[in-house]
Amino acid sequence: MSRFWKPGTEKPRLVDDEEGGVLFYTASSSSSSGYGHASMEKQRQRLPVFKYRTAILYLVETHATTIIVGETGSGKTTQIPQYLKEAGWAEGGRVIACTQPRRLAVQTAASRVAEEMGVKLSEEVGYTIRFEDITNSELTRIKFLTDGVLLREMMDDPLLSKYSVIMVDEAHERSLSTDILLGLLKKIQRRRPELRLIISSATIEAKSMASFFDTSRRRLGRDGEENGPRKNPAILSVEGRGFNVQIFYVEEPVSDYIRAAVSTVNAIHDEEPMGDILVFLTGQDDIDAAIQLLTEDPHSRKQGLIVLPLYSGLPRGDQDLVFSPTPRGKRKVVISTNIAETSLTLEGVVYVVDSGFSKQRFYNPITDIENLVVAPISKASARQRAGRAGRVRPGKCYRLYTEEYFINEMSADGISEMQRSNLVPCVIQLKALGIDNILGFDWPASPSPEALIRALEVLYSLGILDDDAKLTSPAGFQVAEIPLDPLVSKMILASNDYGCSEEAITIAAVLSIQSIWFSDRGAQKELDEAKLRFAAAEGDHVTFLNVYKGFIQSGKSSNWCHKNHINYHSMRKVDEIRQQLRRIAQRIGIALKSCEGDMQVVRKAVTAGFFANACRLESFSHNGLYKTVRGSQEVYIHPSSVLFRVNPKWVIFHSIVSTDRQYMRNVIAIDPSWLTDVAPQFYQHQQLNPRPH
Numbered sequence: 001m002s003r004f005w006k007p008g009t010e011k012p013r014l015v016d017d018e019e020g021g022v023l024f025y026t027a028s029s030s031s032s033s034g035y036g037h038a039s040m041e042k043q044r045q046r047l048p049v050f051k052y053r054t055a056i057l058y059l060v061e062t063h064a065t066t067i068i069v070g071e072t073g074s075g076k077t078t079q080i081p082q083y084l085k086e087a088g089w090a091e092g093g094r095v096i097a098c099t100q101p102r103r104l105a106v107q108t109a110a111s112r113v114a115e116e117m118g119v120k121l122s123e124e125v126g127y128t129i130r131f132e133d134i135t136n137s138e139l140t141r142i143k144f145l146t147d148g149v150l151l152r153e154m155m156d157d158p159l160l161s162k163y164s165v166i167m168v169d170e171a172h173e174r175s176l177s178t179d180i181l182l183g184l185l186k187k188i189q190r191r192r193p194e195l196r197l198i199i200s201s202a203t204i205e206a207k208s209m210a211s212f213f214d215t216s217r218r219r220l221g222r223d224g225e226e227n228g229p230r231k232n233p234a235i236l237s238v239e240g241r242g243f244n245v246q247i248f249y250v251e252e253p254v255s256d257y258i259r260a261a262v263s264t265v266n267a268i269h270d271e272e273p274m275g276d277i278l279v280f281l282t283g284q285d286d287i288d289a290a291i292q293l294l295t296e297d298p299h300s301r302k303q304g305l306i307v308l309p310l311y312s313g314l315p316r317g318d319q320d321l322v323f324s325p326t327p328r329g330k331r332k333v334v335i336s337t338n339i340a341e342t343s344l345t346l347e348g349v350v351y352v353v354d355s356g357f358s359k360q361r362f363y364n365p366i367t368d369i370e371n372l373v374v375a376p377i378s379k380a381s382a383r384q385r386a387g388r389a390g391r392v393r394p395g396k397c398y399r400l401y402t403e404e405y406f407i408n409e410m411s412a413d414g415i416s417e418m419q420r421s422n423l424v425p426c427v428i429q430l431k432a433l434g435i436d437n438i439l440g441f442d443w444p445a446s447p448s449p450e451a452l453i454r455a456l457e458v459l460y461s462l463g464i465l466d467d468d469a470k471l472t473s474p475a476g477f478q479v480a481e482i483p484l485d486p487l488v489s490k491m492i493l494a495s496n497d498y499g500c501s502e503e504a505i506t507i508a509a510v511l512s513i514q515s516i517w518f519s520d521r522g523a524q525k526e527l528d529e530a531k532l533r534f535a536a537a538e539g540d541h542v543t544f545l546n547v548y549k550g551f552i553q554s555g556k557s558s559n560w561c562h563k564n565h566i567n568y569h570s571m572r573k574v575d576e577i578r579q580q581l582r583r584i585a586q587r588i589g590i591a592l593k594s595c596e597g598d599m600q601v602v603r604k605a606v607t608a609g610f611f612a613n614a615c616r617l618e619s620f621s622h623n624g625l626y627k628t629v630r631g632s633q634e635v636y637i638h639p640s641s642v643l644f645r646v647n648p649k650w651v652i653f654h655s656i657v658s659t660d661r662q663y664m665r666n667v668i669a670i671d672p673s674w675l676t677d678v679a680p681q682f683y684q685h686q687q688l689n690p691r692p693h
């Protein structure tokens with residue numbers, strides 16, 4: 001049996017990192033009083049980055065690119081944009097941009113900076129995430145946004161001309177959008193020497209990033225002298241962090257990280273002084289399981305704990321609870337995915353419990369399947385997670401893996417998303433920005449040629465690229481204008497021909513949020529019954545239409561949602577996204593039209609977008625074994641689908657989740673002849689002939 005170290009029962013160890021220095025520098029005891037009643041301005045001045053204010057402003061002035069590495073919590077995200085503004089970089093109508101890989105980080109950083117500046121969020125300080133623009137084109141001077149949104153802005157303004165400085169924060173995450181953005185910003189710099197870039201992170205490999213941006217040899221003036229700012233990037237290392245974070249490791253590997261996380265939370269609650277706990281698990285399933293153990297299991301339930309989930313699909317109201325102050329005498333436990341890993345400050349958090357895992361995308365170009373799989377995190381992520389403690393007072397981080405594993409086996413940075421994703425969205429984005437030679441694009445880390453070729457092939461079959469691999473006109477340009485996965489956008493475009501754009505837009509809106517169902521723990525039976533009231537024989541997409549229709553007929557009533565186990569906040573969001581998509585559709589020439597209940601045309605429109613995800617029933621064993629038509633991969637219908645156990649012969653799925661098997665989520669029944677109608681180049685007849693048995 002593995003021996004599980006329990007906090008409080010043995011002496012905590014403060015450990016050294018692999019470079020020999022103390023992993024987390026211990027702040028002097030005077031800092032442990034926290035900021036308490038200090039004024040906001042004093043708080044700002046106590047952050048480690050404050051000592052570097054002049055140096056940062058000097059480097060930004062004199063260098064085209066500045067790379068800033070500073071511990072988590074040192075003040076990079078919240079302070080640097082303010083320093084830039086104070087130094088005049090937002091004068092003359094210019095804007096300072098700060099990008100984040102995650103939506104939640106964008107929202108919280110913008111709120112914090114607005115609060116520190118004493119201004120209303122949406123005016124001088126604002127933010128933009130997909131489907132939510134809290135800025136004012138006249139007033140906003142500091143703008144937080146996801147890197148994906150900044151990429152979209154390039155479609156209207158390829159040189160991003162309104163920005164004076166663009167700070168790419170948390171660059172170590174190497175999200176798909178961050179990498180595309182870095183490649184494009186490097187191009188823009190050549191055309192806009194006055195633009196300044198800041199690349200910041202706690203854990204970035206500064207030297208390789210610097211060599212990527214180093215254009216000094218290419219940019220010498222005629223006489224060999226440099227013009228304007230220096231083209232070789234400056235690297236600044238911000239020393240120090242706010243507060244000490246002690247790191248603890250388990251002595252033996254744990255076999256069940258959910259149970260280990262729960263027992264660690266309970267041990268902290270029993271043994272440690274007050275302070276909230278942030279637990280990192282991998283996804284909603286894990287989180288629900290841990291919450292169930294912490295709140296319902298008589299062996300592990302504790303008094304005085306307020307247990308809250310945090311994941312990207314959580315409705316806004318529930319997310320806000322996480323940020324609300326903890327009532328006196330209680331301890332909040334936030335159980336989160338890696339959404340809380342970077343940039344976030346949860347004020348009451350003193351303890352972090354790190355499972356060592358996260359859900360990551362992995363794409364296989366051979367099978368053409370992108371999976372979300374639970375995989376070990378990198379050292380960079382582990383440091384970010386630990387950095388969520390010790391932000392407003394000293395903290396502790398409990399790692400549910402051994403120290404030896406951390407030092408010897410955990411990879412330093414992990415694999416960038418670019419190298420493990422389906423590249424269809426990335427390729428269309430670059431094409432829309434006029435980058436024709438995708439294979440020759442200057443990537444910070446090159447994607448696999450197979451994945452790129454596969455993406456080109458899919459886009460060609462969708463009619464989005466022509467024989468010269470250029471965007472088709474108008475279809476390719478129209479699809480690129482819709483801020484959704486190109487397969488969903490193609491479905492909307494095709495719905496124009498089938499006369500069902502209203503339905504396709506509703507489906508697209510539902511697919512862009514995590515779930516419209518309210519999954520109350522322990523109420524699975526009631527949820528299943530509620531689903532049956534809306535279930536359509538054609539599949540999940542048509543079921544969504546039934547739910548949306550019911551919601552509208554109820555007058556968008558929260559009561560109606562409650563009675564039907566439907567998440568009211570999600571439906572409000574669907575309605576909002578739907579309105580935005582309708583506006584975009586009209587702008588690009590799609591007629592808004594309903595097919596008035598003719599579900600065959602809706603299914604054809606779905607097929608026109610998702611034909612690459614077609615599957616054929618192979619056998620009824622194990623509740624229905626399917627194989628993908630293109631890659632012959634074994635897949636099953638997910639139990640949450642209305643088609644689970646119904647098993648139509650031919651289906652199309654929206655996405656795959658992997659647990660013990662590969663499960664198709666959001667499934668619709670189709671007629672195989674539609675596949676050759678909508679994508680003759682992709683499907684040759686002979687592939688579709690064998691009958692299921």
Ligand SMILES: Nc1ncnc2c1ncn2[C@@H]1O[C@H](COP(=O)(O)OP(=O)(O)OP(=O)(O)O)[C@@H](O)[C@H]1O
Binds near residue numbers: 070343
């Ligand atoms: N919402 C908040 N409430 C209270 N304090 C906050 C808040 N946001 C930031 N702070 C304070 O400002 C400090 C700096 O935060 P900031 O996000 O700028 O750091 P950072 O260097 O960007 O960290 P990271 O690398 O983790 O994103 C925090 O450690 C915390 O003390």
